[in-house]
Amino acid sequence: xxxxLPTLLVCATLHALPALASSYEFVPAPQTDLNRMYRVDKxxxxxxxxxxxxxxxxxxxxxxxxxxAGEGAGAQPPAEYGxxxxxxxxxxxxxxxxxxxxxxxxxxxxxxxxxxVCTQQSKAGAEAQDGSPVPGISTGRPGTSATPPQGGRP
Numbered sequence: 796x797x798x799x800l801p802t803l804l805v806c807a808t809l810h811a812l813p814a815l816a817s818s819y820e821f822v823p824a825p826q827t828d829l830n831r832m833y834r835v836d837k838x839x840x841x842x843x844x845x846x847x848x849x850x851x852x853x854x855x856x857x858x859x860x861x862x863x864a865g866e867g868a869g870a871q872p873p874a875e876y877g878x879x880x881x882x883x884x885x886x887x888x889x890x891x892x893x894x895x896x897x898x899x900x901x902x903x904x905x906x907x908x909x910x911x912v913c914t915q916q917s918k919a920g921a922e923a924q925d926g927s928p929v930p931g932i933s934t935g936r937p938g939t940s941a942t943p944p945q946g947g948r949p
Contacts, residue, residue: 822878826887833889833902833911835878840871842878842891842902844911865910868902878902891916 818838824831831846841864848860864870875894880886888903891913902913 820877822880822889824887824889825880825883827884829887831887831904833878835876835891836870837876838873840874840876840891840893842868842911842913844904862904862906862909862911865905865908865912867900867913867915868911871916 818836820835820837822833822835824833824844829846831844833842833844835842843862843864845859845861848858850857871893874896877892877894879890879892881890888901891900891902893899893916896918898916898918900913900916902911904910905912
């Protein structure tokens with residue numbers, strides 16, 4: 796009878812270990828001709844990326860090229876973060892989502908700077924502290940768009 800409690804404690808501890816090891820999420824870039832993978836720290840929201848690179852000399856098997864967190868891609872307030880890839884065949888970036896607040900940002904690699912950058916996190920209907928719309932947030936008003944028409948519609 797005395798052995799049951801320590802045995803249960805050991806089992807519970809061993810069961811919790813995989814949860815401690817799963818602090819990252821990985822998502823491939825949706826671009827079909829790009830072998831890039833993004834990684835997010837699920838607690839801090841820090842985003843990094845790696846891809847395959849050819850070795851220019853020696854004819855070897857190549858190398859893993861990684862990009863660290865740059866502007867906006869560093870640690871955010873602690874939350875529950877994840878990555879979501881769009882279904883756009885030519886999109887090289889991914890969405891960083893905050894599952895607790897509903898905020899999103901777009902993250903992509905700036906190859907020349909060799910780093911991952913992310914836009915400011917925001918969500919629909921977001922407003923600044925003084926009640927005015929947050930700059931860069933869509934307010935639902937018609938106007939020009941940086942995104943081309945989708946689905947064959949003009």
